[in-house]
Amino acid sequence: MAIDPIRHETFPVEALRAEFPALQNAQSTVFFDNAAGAQVPGRVLDAVNRHLLEHNVQRGGRYPQSLAVDATITRARAHVAAFLNARRPEEVAFGMNATSFIRTVSLAIGQMLGKRDEIIVTDLDHEANVATWLALQGMGARIRWWRMREDGRLHPDDLRPLLGARTRLVACTLASNALGSVVEVRTVAELAHAAGAELFVDAVHYGPHGPIDVQALGCDYLVCSGYKIFAPHMGFLWGRYAALAALPTFREDFIPDEPPGKIEAGTFIYENVAGMTAAVDYLGALGRRLAGRSCDPEPDGLQKDCHIAMQGIQAYERTLSSALLDMLHARGAVIYGSADASRVNERVPTVCFNLPGRSPAEVVTAAADAGIGIRDGHMYAPRLMQRLGLALETGAVRVSLSHYNTLEEIDRLDAVLERLTAG
Template sequence: MNQPFPFASIRSQFPALTQQMNDLPVIFLDNPGGTQTPAAVIAAMSDYLAHDNANRGGPFATSQRSDAIIEEAHAAVADLLHATSPDEIIFGPNMTTLTFSISRALGRDWGPGDEIIVTRLDHDANITPWVMMAADRGVTVRWADFNPDDCTLDMEGLHGLLNERTRLLAVGYASNATGTINDVATLTRWAHEVGALIFVDAVQCAPHGPLDVQALGCDLLACSAYKFFGPHLGILYGRYDLLDRLTAYKVRPAKNKPPHKFETGTQNHEGIAGALAAVNYLAQLGQADAGSSGSRRQQLQAGMEAIQRYDQVLNAAILTEMEGLPGVTVHGITDPDRLHWRVPTVSFTVAGQHPAAIAAALAERGIFVWHGNYYALAVTERLGLEEQGGMVRVGAVHYNTLDEIARLGAALRQILHAPTH
């Protein structure tokens, strides 16, 4: 399945994809750090500022339209995440800020003798907020390790850390450094068996397949709109009963019910309008399979399943291009039979060459990738790569083509003076 989408139609919706360098189209493989946005998202944000810009709760037209857009955005993201209610969706500046906020709310009830678990495979935004809360409250932090050979979570070791004192397990759905997909459903079951909550960082997973918080059974899940073709905006899902009982750090006039009590201050209204448009864009991808009369939730499921299938094609293509490159080590799953346990986010190192030099050489050729630790500091430390500049990261999404992946491979062979395929 090489052409799951009408690529000409899809790519034409993303203005950024028309950029060129040296008479060649720019290739965006920096997507794990933030995807490009379709014109519909840009228009929604511009239209909001041009016609609907107002604060909430007023008796006048612009305020009422703002209320309607923001309420619809909550409903749209609830559809995307398969939440039971729009009131389980919280918007904020970014995932990191939301995680710091919810960690403080949860930590009010914890103290000495309580334990939390974080993993070395996670982005630091799902580590440091919990570690700092634990330091404030006298809570013990347990660290779950991962296997350096394939960068998969040490499930047996993590299971052994869970006990009746565990209050929270913080884990990523997919690693932003190595692409590893974790078995969150099993981890949720294990956490709940000892009475613990589970917080899932789904930022890296969100653009790559369906998310279903009900099927996972997780208590809290965070993602970012700018990673799934929207604006810079953070999103937090929480079970309503949990959010309702928590004490939020908020001003007195703010409402006392979810999600409002956690959406502190005036929100980024134009960003929320853009997030709504991004979700509707993803639903559009599934209209052919779900039917135009299908619900948005059904269309989102179909669209994200199509993306997930194409991800496997991208995964295989990227790893094929990496094969045989001199001095190249891919850090993560490379077994063709296990690619369903990774997203097409591939990090690698080149013996004797600094990751920054490789990324710069690719940038000169119009291929945009990241280097460093991508805030997954625990990963590069565990792999012994932090002092060497981290890794080079390539990340594809559904608007990337196999021709672009082939051009990446050709550029790497040129940079590394390797023979052509």
């Protein structure tokens, strides 16, 4: 597909790169392993530092520093609620990472099974959103598999016959962290709800690539990792208030049985939560920039600004996906999942491939020698690798781009692949 010149050229990628100290410090390094964690803007570093310098204490006290921690958490909840278009900040819970939230919710669901004892999982998902649900078999759950088709996509039509009066929950990803394919979650939510079931969405991989609007998606739970969306290591869970309120979660008796506290076992990392606020502010500022506004957001403007930012990121990244796929085709790579450069609107810029005659490790090592960080292996999606006929020990090569990557960086990877395919 031809690159849309207006979108590509008007995206302020160089100005944005200048906001990421790691990109400036490691000028010659190409960060193409963003699915494993993204770089952070300077304002995120500042927020983390400021927190540790000025109020590194426990929340819930009466002295100023402790009150400041309470305010930091309240602010972060409101920011993440805006990022997701949540109905209320109490629907957002903070914690260590996405996996531990999937575990928390699944253990609670496991205690509520009754006649609705079926959980639907997929073979496209990251193992964190599969094994966690499979573990409920020990609590009486029956597992049904929504299988990916040969095109590397989950088709809602294949979900329909799996749903019924026994379905308790569908657990699926918003985008594959290996193939990059996006799932039509809105349709999945409609189908699940029509059957009286709930929908748990893993938005970890999709998070940095496009707008998330939990109200428009219509899901019941959604999990994300801060470190994939330009914040430090932390995770958050969003849930429909009534759904969260109904979950039997573990909590000490003195913690009220209401969201979000009932989902947040123990102390989480406050400095990283402060960084999460700054990451959302970075996106808000990008949205205003793309919309041609420079002023501070109106009180309810942050949600709109984040949405514009993520739409801009999505449009720019589609040009990167298209260029990456064209380059891989030209080098004779075997691309897994959708390899069609004219259908980049159905994917995020994450591509798994292999080069005939070269092991994934060889390709990744050659890239590393040229200062390019990419990854080989099973991408924590072992069932998917099996579906693709790939050995778990070797798997595939994954290139995962972010909005701060450029066409020139894709050219640098091309030069590595050219050498490997020529020799």
